[in-house]
Amino acid sequence: MAPLDPEHPQAGSGDRRSTPARDPDPREAAREAAAAARVLTRQLGRLALGAARGAGRRARQAGQGSAPLFRGFAERLRRPSPDPAPATRAPGSDLVPPRRQSGWGGRLRSRPIMALALAVVALPPILLAGLVISSFLTLPPLGGAAVDPGQRALTVEADDGRVFATRGAFRGQPLTAADLPPHLAQAIIAIEDRRFYSHWGVDLRGLLRAAWRNAVGGGVREGGSTITQQYVRLTSLTQEKTLRRKIQEALLALRVESEMSKDAILLGYLNTAYFGAGAYGVDAAARRYFGKGAKALTLPEAAMLAGLVRAPSQLAPTRNFGGAKERADVVLQTMVETGAITPDAADKARAQTITLRTPPETPPGTNYFLDMVAGDAKRLSDASGDLTVRTTLNLDLQSLAEGVVARRLDAEGAKKKAGQAALVALSKDGAILAMVGGRDYEDSQFNRATQAKRQAGSLFKLFVYLSAYEKGYTPESVLVDRPIQIGDWEPQNANNRFRGAVPLRTAFALSINTIAAQIADEVGVPAVIETARRLGVQSELPNVPSLALGSAEITLLEMTRAYAGVLADRIPVETFGIHAIRGGVPAPLYVHADPKSSAVLPGDSRTMMLDSLQAVVESGTGKAARVANIPVGGKTGTTQDYRDAWFVGLTPDLVVGVWVGNDDNSAMNRVSGGDLPATIFRDFVQRASVQMAKGRAKRPSAARAEPAPAKEPAVTAGPELRGVPEVIDTGTLAFRGRVVRLLGVEGEGGTLARQLARYLRRREVACAQGPEAQGLRCRIDGDDLASLILAAGGARASGDAPPDLLAAEEQARSERAGLWRRER
Numbered sequence: 001m002a003p004l005d006p007e008h009p010q011a012g013s014g015d016r017r018s019t020p021a022r023d024p025d026p027r028e029a030a031r032e033a034a035a036a037a038r039v040l041t042r043q044l045g046r047l048a049l050g051a052a053r054g055a056g057r058r059a060r061q062a063g064q065g066s067a068p069l070f071r072g073f074a075e076r077l078r079r080p081s082p083d084p085a086p087a088t089r090a091p092g093s094d095l096v097p098p099r100r101q102s103g104w105g106g107r108l109r110s111r112p113i114m115a116l117a118l119a120v121v122a123l124p125p126i127l128l129a130g131l132v133i134s135s136f137l138t139l140p141p142l143g144g145a146a147v148d149p150g151q152r153a154l155t156v157e158a159d160d161g162r163v164f165a166t167r168g169a170f171r172g173q174p175l176t177a178a179d180l181p182p183h184l185a186q187a188i189i190a191i192e193d194r195r196f197y198s199h200w201g202v203d204l205r206g207l208l209r210a211a212w213r214n215a216v217g218g219g220v221r222e223g224g225s226t227i228t229q230q231y232v233r234l235t236s237l238t239q240e241k242t243l244r245r246k247i248q249e250a251l252l253a254l255r256v257e258s259e260m261s262k263d264a265i266l267l268g269y270l271n272t273a274y275f276g277a278g279a280y281g282v283d284a285a286a287r288r289y290f291g292k293g294a295k296a297l298t299l300p301e302a303a304m305l306a307g308l309v310r311a312p313s314q315l316a317p318t319r320n321f322g323g324a325k326e327r328a329d330v331v332l333q334t335m336v337e338t339g340a341i342t343p344d345a346a347d348k349a350r351a352q353t354i355t356l357r358t359p360p361e362t363p364p365g366t367n368y369f370l371d372m373v374a375g376d377a378k379r380l381s382d383a384s385g386d387l388t389v390r391t392t393l394n395l396d397l398q399s400l401a402e403g404v405v406a407r408r409l410d411a412e413g414a415k416k417k418a419g420q421a422a423l424v425a426l427s428k429d430g431a432i433l434a435m436v437g438g439r440d441y442e443d444s445q446f447n448r449a450t451q452a453k454r455q456a457g458s459l460f461k462l463f464v465y466l467s468a469y470e471k472g473y474t475p476e477s478v479l480v481d482r483p484i485q486i487g488d489w490e491p492q493n494a495n496n497r498f499r500g501a502v503p504l505r506t507a508f509a510l511s512i513n514t515i516a517a518q519i520a521d522e523v524g525v526p527a528v529i530e531t532a533r534r535l536g537v538q539s540e541l542p543n544v545p546s547l548a549l550g551s552a553e554i555t556l557l558e559m560t561r562a563y564a565g566v567l568a569d570r571i572p573v574e575t576f577g578i579h580a581i582r583g584g585v586p587a588p589l590y591v592h593a594d595p596k597s598s599a600v601l602p603g604d605s606r607t608m609m610l611d612s613l614q615a616v617v618e619s620g621t622g623k624a625a626r627v628a629n630i631p632v633g634g635k636t637g638t639t640q641d642y643r644d645a646w647f648v649g650l651t652p653d654l655v656v657g658v659w660v661g662n663d664d665n666s667a668m669n670r671v672s673g674g675d676l677p678a679t680i681f682r683d684f685v686q687r688a689s690v691q692m693a694k695g696r697a698k699r700p701s702a703a704r705a706e707p708a709p710a711k712e713p714a715v716t717a718g719p720e721l722r723g724v725p726e727v728i729d730t731g732t733l734a735f736r737g738r739v740v741r742l743l744g745v746e747g748e749g750g751t752l753a754r755q756l757a758r759y760l761r762r763r764e765v766a767c768a769q770g771p772e773a774q775g776l777r778c779r780i781d782g783d784d785l786a787s788l789i790l791a792a793g794g795a796r797a798s799g800d801a802p803p804d805l806l807a808a809e810e811q812a813r814s815e816r817a818g819l820w821r822r823e824r
Helices: 026-065 068-078 103-110 112-137 182-192 204-217 227-236 243-259 262-272 282-290 299-306 321-337 343-351 364-380 395-413 457-470 504-509 513-523 525-534 545-549 556-568 603-619 676-694 750-760 785-791 803-814
Strands: 154-157 163-167 387-391 420-426 432-436 478-481 500-503 578-582 633-638 644-650 655-661 720-723 726-729 732-735 738-741 765-768 778-780
Touching: 154 364, 163 364, 182 227, 182 262, 182 299, 182 321, 227 243, 227 262, 262 282, 282 299, 299 321, 299 343, 321 343, 321 750, 364 387, 364 395, 364 432, 364 578, 395 420, 395 432, 395 676, 395 803, 420 556, 420 676, 457 504, 457 513, 457 525, 457 545, 457 556, 457 603, 457 633, 457 644, 478 504, 478 513, 500 504, 504 513, 504 603, 513 525, 513 545, 525 545, 556 603, 556 644, 556 655, 603 633, 603 644, 633 676, 644 676, 655 676, 720 732, 726 750, 732 765, 778 785, 785 803
Parallel strands: 154 387
Antiparallel strands: 154 163, 387 578, 420 432, 420 655, 478 500, 633 644, 644 655, 720 765, 726 732, 732 738, 765 778
């Protein structure tokens, strides 16, 4: 087809005057459109080729002034190809005249492998240059990505003032040049950036050294970022690991070095770096770990903090004290190599004992209580900044509760198909002394004591009988246990038998369903609901006859609170978990106050209700809850198909509620309220009453870095075996070839033994001389070594272990520490 030309009419045009009129053919129109498109494409190609030749001529003219060294080579590249002879073509031909290819372009076209090789070599530099330019054009502003502090920090204290948990992000005070200890600055520079004062933001020598060591080591063993680069990453960039971010980090580091002094950069880095355990900035870390400001840090403490910034989450001393101590030793050695300190100063620093002012780690089981307290603190105080919360939690009772629940479920849970349990212990005034929200917080954070609503079963009969006693019934009033029907509802007894005439005291003790249904029908279900409301039940209570047998869904805390009202003779009892909240000002931000006024139960009805509750334990369904020498009352509850089992019991000082069941509401293997729940109550109250009678048991301070064991009797005086031992296993040591077995400890090998070896490294242990058949008692820094090992979960107590060591093992089990974490 000929090009678009006035002398060459388009195909099919013809002489319209001599062609008869006919309808247009769509196919012919399509062919004409395609032909026109091809012609237009060729014309555009010719125009582009002409433009390229013009650009080449301008380039040759501009290159006349090139340096002589490159002129010959440039002229060869720019030499135009000779114009080929015009090709003869017939009129109307649409063929483009062929041109002979010459020069480098022709050579590359004739050698595609060479062209590909040149492209492979040239492409990476071109892409890198483009990435650098792009990174420069998209640089963020300095300080545009300040660390998000997250939720405000909470330091949580038990009822006796012991700190046992922290939450949130600690910010501390911004450090000034006057507050910066010289050894802290030297420690950070020695371990993070030795050439900090000599480079200009990016240390090429450090980058090459890190690259070589990582290549030789077969992995990332050393970073090449300077303190300046780390500072701009913390304050201006994200933490994504990309080449673009590294380029921007280097560019911003150069800019910061030109605008800020070295000391200002170092202070900025120390005020923003993360040191683990929620501490941002070195002052926050010093207060978090050592209970002091950064200005008061000693050399070994400064070395420990300097060692944390490389891996703060892994090395935080509250979680991994041994690892943090080893890293601090590395920092001290690096300070010696850089001349910051002498070898003697480093040795003295290593020998000093580092004491933490916070517990090694939040006990796992307390997290259910902490979740509740954190929400209450937010509601009770809206002040900004870090807060200290004094709670009602009794750590001894809490540890006991966790151990009792775990031990019972471990022993009987599988056989009885009971997967979960919850426990709440209240004082008479409503203070929450202990709370177990489930079997394992790490597996499930759902709090079954405060969030789970389950049918209460016969536990609800408290409100039925209390309503009856207020209406004139007495425990001696007699009703007939017989088949009854209330509307369409026909309640049945658990054993499907009827006892005939029964006093109410006996009916309550044996939990007879037909009697409770008759009472509710007599006094009216609305009256029962009103009694439950007065005692503090807030859940929905349907006005149906079956409510008398606990068809409503209620939380364990609600039911325990209601029973506490009967014991305290004050309704409703307001449960609470916080005594006081303090902030940065001397005056407390919140102090719990007792209610100014509250209702009371009628004297006679309360006395009769307490008598009926005692009958349950003495001769009824709650016999398993009996505790020697302690008056106990309570009530069992069991729902249909054994889906829920409850027991709430009262002693003169405590109200304890227990629930056992499964999260999926599946049936248990005939577990009633008088079975596992009553047994858990008894196990808890037996030891809790002893502890409360003696006052709070004095345990070693939770501020120590080492695990806190139970109090130990002193080692028998006499000759001692002293030295730095070799660890064979966690129950066996070797002193210069003499093997010593620790009394009451069944040693573990493997990882636990290696951890003990790191803990004892270069530390002296003293063992009392005596008969070695049963083992020796050894001490380290004044503490009994066997207790430390058992309390940390480093071993099991043997059959000959004395009571203090058994208590240490129980503490570890309740806290899921060490080997108990693996075996839960």
